[in-house]
Amino acid sequence: MTTAPVYAEDVPVLAQERIAQDVYLLTVSAETAGAPGQFYLLRAWDRDPLLSRPLSLYTATDTTVSFLYQVRGRGTALLSRCEPGDRLTLLGPLGHGFRLADLGGRVAIVTGGIGIAPMRALAEQLLPQHVTLIAGFRSTPFALQDFERLGVHALVATEDGCAGTRGLCTDLFDPGRFDSVATCGPAPMMARVAALCAAAHVPCQVSLEARMACGVGACLVCACATLQGNRRVCTDGPVFDAREVVWHA
Amino acid sequence: MPETILCGVRLKNPVIAASGTFGFAAEYAQLFDVGRLGAICTKGLTLRPRQGNSGVRVWETTGGILNSVGLQNPGIPAFLEQELPRMRTLGTVIIANVGGADQAEFVEGVRLLSDADGIDIIELNISCPNVERGGATFSKTCESARAVVAAVRPVCHRPLMVKLSPDAEDIVSVARACEEAGADALSLVNSFRGMAIDIRARRPVFDNVTAGLAGPCIKPIALRMVWEVAHAVHIPVVGIGGISTWEDAAEFLLAGATAIGVGTATLVKPTAMLDIIDGLERFGAAALAPL
Numbered sequence: 001m002t003t004a005p006v007y008a009e010d011v012p013v014l015a016q017e018r019i020a021q022d023v024y025l026l027t028v029s030a031e032t033a034g035a036p037g038q039f040y041l042l043r044a045w046d047r048d049p050l051l052s053r054p055l056s057l058y059t060a061t062d063t064t065v066s067f068l069y070q071v072r073g074r075g076t077a078l079l080s081r082c083e084p085g086d087r088l089t090l091l092g093p094l095g096h097g098f099r100l101a102d103l104g105g106r107v108a109i110v111t112g113g114i115g116i117a118p119m120r121a122l123a124e125q126l127l128p129q130h131v132t133l134i135a136g137f138r139s140t141p142f143a144l145q146d147f148e149r150l151g152v153h154a155l156v157a158t159e160d161g162c163a164g165t166r167g168l169c170t171d172l173f174d175p176g177r178f179d180s181v182a183t184c185g186p187a188p189m190m191a192r193v194a195a196l197c198a199a200a201h202v203p204c205q206v207s208l209e210a211r212m213a214c215g216v217g218a219c220l221v222c223a224c225a226t227l228q229g230n231r232r233v234c235t236d237g238p239v240f241d242a243r244e245v246v247w248h249a
Numbered sequence: 250m251p252e253t254i255l256c257g258v259r260l261k262n263p264v265i266a267a268s269g270t271f272g273f274a275a276e277y278a279q280l281f282d283v284g285r286l287g288a289i290c291t292k293g294l295t296l297r298p299r300q301g302n303s304g305v306r307v308w309e310t311t312g313g314i315l316n317s318v319g320l321q322n323p324g325i326p327a328f329l330e331q332e333l334p335r336m337r338t339l340g341t342v343i344i345a346n347v348g349g350a351d352q353a354e355f356v357e358g359v360r361l362l363s364d365a366d367g368i369d370i371i372e373l374n375i376s377c378p379n380v381e382r383g384g385a386t387f388s389k390t391c392e393s394a395r396a397v398v399a400a401v402r403p404v405c406h407r408p409l410m411v412k413l414s415p416d417a418e419d420i421v422s423v424a425r426a427c428e429e430a431g432a433d434a435l436s437l438v439n440s441f442r443g444m445a446i447d448i449r450a451r452r453p454v455f456d457n458v459t460a461g462l463a464g465p466c467i468k469p470i471a472l473r474m475v476w477e478v479a480h481a482v483h484i485p486v487v488g489i490g491g492i493s494t495w496e497d498a499a500e501f502l503l504a505g506a507t508a509i510g511v512g513t514a515t516l517v518k519p520t521a522m523l524d525i526i527d528g529l530e531r532f533g534a535a536a537l538a539p540l
Contacts, residue, residue: 004279005280007281007519007520050309050313050464050516051307051314051517052517211305213316213516214515214519216277216280218270218277219272219316220272220318221316222307223318225303229300
């Protein structure tokens, strides 16, 4: 399920909400909602920085698209300063999202930090009583209520122990209890989830992150190593079968 | 719009999608009518498929982008079979950019591309900064540039354009050497060798240490080089280097370029080339005549 991407300037910002330390929820007006796991390139500035910023779809309605993102550098900092009424530039939806047909039975969604962002739209497409969110955070959790509202059961780990279990999300993840898995987060975490799933013969889909330029598969700067050679995170992914990805130590 | 003749090939306008930033055009054909472009240059092709470089491949810097793709491509035979037939339907001039690790690979690659239907111009990429062997080393000196151009000339039955590196010891002399060896046109510049260091990890950002710098920050240097080369050779020059707006493009045309290539600007705004075409059209052909 892919919608042709649209390039639009002057897209109105409808809402900007700071929901945690450095984490924001941005809602814009858009009529081209992507599928879970797809992403958009955003920019709220002219030519500095040069590149747009890839953000995955958090939620969508018929007329809006929302992005949950963390301020990591200058681009995301500029995005976080957008207010309702401001205009930004949007290209998307882009890439291949989650293969819903392969997320059957009891589904585990395993996330680290801002890796929770592509999962809200996914959870919405699954039967909530069959979904367990296993979310890890460095400190104070965020966005959990958006999943609980769907009826999704959430297990939480925090590195500082301020909520849930002290430790990592992977400490709480037992692949034997699930039939399929979707994961997103820091690379070492995803590599660990992929290894646990492989050992338990549980299918796992990973949503990868990469520095991108064109976003449409032309420039080849967002390559990731796979069993079939280097592939493009932006168009061959960002969601890949975990068994295909070659994880670097 | 000023119609452009580039080594005997008619371009509907002087705006060319530069190699490496436009894939094989299908990627952007979903966003705008790429048939409006004067020409489209393919991603750098090599005889054998290449996986490209490992590690970080792109890094933003003030006014520019460092890239280290390393000529990732499916190989010329796969390009001819899978990509070229689609490109031929786009309604514009197709330029095939060809790289190589050594002279023999260049010759064989040019031979295959030259014999294929639907390729209008061959761009000899002797200036890629991101490969260990071959690449920019060929356009570093007059001798190496002359040798590779002379070697491919007999097997090239299409117009042969040679893409030069700004890291040449003396780009004007290298340009003259290419002309003497039989080049029909020159394109310049490829990206500059640059680098970035991750100060916290205490190591270079790129696995290859150096990477190719492109974007608006290189424009004044590229313009100076185009000016110097255009005044030193008798073959057409395609100006490339940080062109983002129609005014930038106009500067290169005034400096003596017959056509211009746009790369990084497309990554910033997918339809940047259409804006450039429209802006040049409004400015008018007479105002774009070389100084």
